[in-house]
Amino acid sequence: MIANSDVSFTIAPGEIHALLGENGAGKSTLVKMIYGLVRPDQGRMFLHGEPYLPAKPAEARRLGVAMVFQHFSLFEALSVAENVALGMENPPKLRDLAARIRAVSAEYGLPLDPGRRVGDLSAGERQRVEIVRCLLQDPNLLIMDEPTSVLTPQEVEILFHTLRKLAQQGTAILYISHKLEEIRALCDTATILRRGRVVATCTPRERSAREMAELMVGASLSAPERTSAPRGEVALAVTDLSLASPIPFGTPLRGVSFTLSEGEVLGVAGVAGNGQDELLLALSGELRSPAGAIRLMGRPVGALGPQARRAAGLVAAPEDRYGHAAAPDMSLIENAYLTAGVRMGLTRRGFIDWPKTRAFTEAVIRDYDVRTPGPDVAARALSGGNLQKFLMGRELDQGAKVIVINQPTWGVDAAAAGAIRQKILDCAARGAAVLVISQDLDELLEIADSFTVLNEGRLSAPRPVRGLQRDEIGLMMGGAHGMEEATIAT
Incomplete structure (x- = not known):
């Protein structure tokens, strides 16, 4: 079974690019290849015009690619600073790292206390830890997988403000989400996969959520219908x-x-x-x-x-x-x-x-x-x-x-x-x-x-x-x- 077949797309510096597709369309495999978790069988990737084929995530990070996963990879018994240090190749002293965390989190509107234990943080705050950990790498390309699944509407707005600021500074962002209205509000371009192949590229704000969903599945969609029934015991x-x-x-x-x-x-x-x-x-x-x-x-x-x-x-x-x-x-x-x-x-x-x-x-x-x-x-x-x-x-x-x-x-x-x-x-x-x-x-x-x-x-x-x-x-x-x-x- 082929997960990706002849997939081609580009992301420009400062662009927020959506990757869409139904379940099993090949999105996860594609970003795993970009991040060095899976090696492609054929084809080529380029980063800033240079051939790019990371053998492992550490190499991808060294070359400027960072990823925030859908499932958090944090140790609840450790502090924010200790968790960030675990994701770094050569972490500085915790005191210096804590200062950097405060500075970066304040700059991007993601306030964090480096000394707080992760187990005491809300889901939104834990996501901030993951994002700040990536931002400390000064990435050229940031991959985000379903980043709003555990956030309140207010926290979503804070996240979008951060991503737009990163894009203005030249960071390319590859954004995966099934929430199509969010895609329309945030993303500049969308690449749509179906059964491992690219079937369309569009400008999300020029398409309705239903149109993009129908491109994903290749069929018309209908909203769920409620059948009225008397309330029982x-x-x-x-x-x-x-x-x-x-x-x-x-x-x-x-x-x-x-x-x-x-x-x-x-x-x-x-x-x-x-x-x-x-x-x-x-x-x-x-x-x-x-x-x-x-x-x-x-x-x-x-x-x-x-x-x-x-x-x-x-x-x-x-x-x-x-x-x-x-x-x-x-x-x-x-x-x-x-x-x-x-x-x-x-x-x-x-x-x-x-x-x-x-x-x-x-x-x-x-x-x-x-x-x-x-x-x-x-x-x-x-x-x-x-x-x-x-x-x-x-x-x-x-x-x-x-x-x-x-x-x-x-x-x-x-x-x-x-x-x-x-x-x-x-x-x-x-x-x-x-x-x-x-x-x-x-x-x-x-x-x-x-x-x-x-x-x-x-x-x-x-x-x-x-x-x-x-x-x-x-x-x-x-x-x-x-x-x-x-x-x-x-």
Whole structure:
């Protein structure tokens, strides 16, 4: 299988260039070749007119290429300065490095305290550490992979201001994102890949987000359609749930209360690290809760584990697709059995019914357009977006009464995101109660009936989505406690 075929494009100094494509289009492989993680089979690359073929990332960095990855590579127990030093070939003394960090972060509007422990930082602040670490290299080319996936709207504006300033100073920026409105607002040019080949180059501000999405997938797209259904009984009730976090540097839950009815989609917004993982652990049964704090169809389930809750009708899909939602070295068939075995009846007389499990796996692959050679492939062999599609299909297709999902469309392209959102709405239409945790505000505003914000482990009072303003939501996500009450009062 060829990841990239005859790909050609150029980036000029001071240009912000978008790299677009659906999941499996070859974006990750392409930037890995530029950054020295993968060696191309053929073709040539040039940097400032000179032949360029880095054997490893250290060589790419030495030649002026830096990259901010989608997944942060930081040690939470270390300080900001110590983390930055680990990414340098010959780091100076920490005192001198701290001074440089303060100067660079102030210059680009990304304030950082070099002495703070990374485990105490917000997701937005952690991203600043990654960016400042790159800026200290004085890069000629900066590659950014899905940089806004964990940021509030206000933090996105700060990031864009920084990138525009870098571009004005002559830095070329290669920007990967599935958020097409951001591409239109930020980027000068876009190269669009489809199945490993360049299919178009365009000026984003001259195209609509829908036009670019259709170029990516080669087909027309339609927005998810909501089927009106009467609201049913309360399916999930959480009352004054307070729990310590089992995650190092995690956020405890503090008095979380809400109800979720049959046919309802409740959207939970919040910047990463404010208790989202802990909430999912508590609801899924991986983290036990006090008696009576969680009720499923009126029944207390706080003492039940994940499989018992699945049998009772609650399924959950965590954010971390590698190692939590999936076992990377196991096949898709085996991964399907891990969570669907109980609800889909994939066991027969104490043994796994492999033909039935294979049939379920193949149905998910087909229905969610998972790009894979087959169901026997290991989960880690799939691109992040295709694995995400598989994991969402595995949970959404089990006919559960209550569905809890953290980041349902994380890292998937526009077409796949639309398809997953439609499946969520279809589940609600058949009477399922769905709780969606997401940092994508557009997603929540599109599919949710009710909206709430999780901040520092506290959940705001749920409100109807209709009438909510993005600026107001962003302030709530950033920790403006009482914003929802103040708005209601006015």
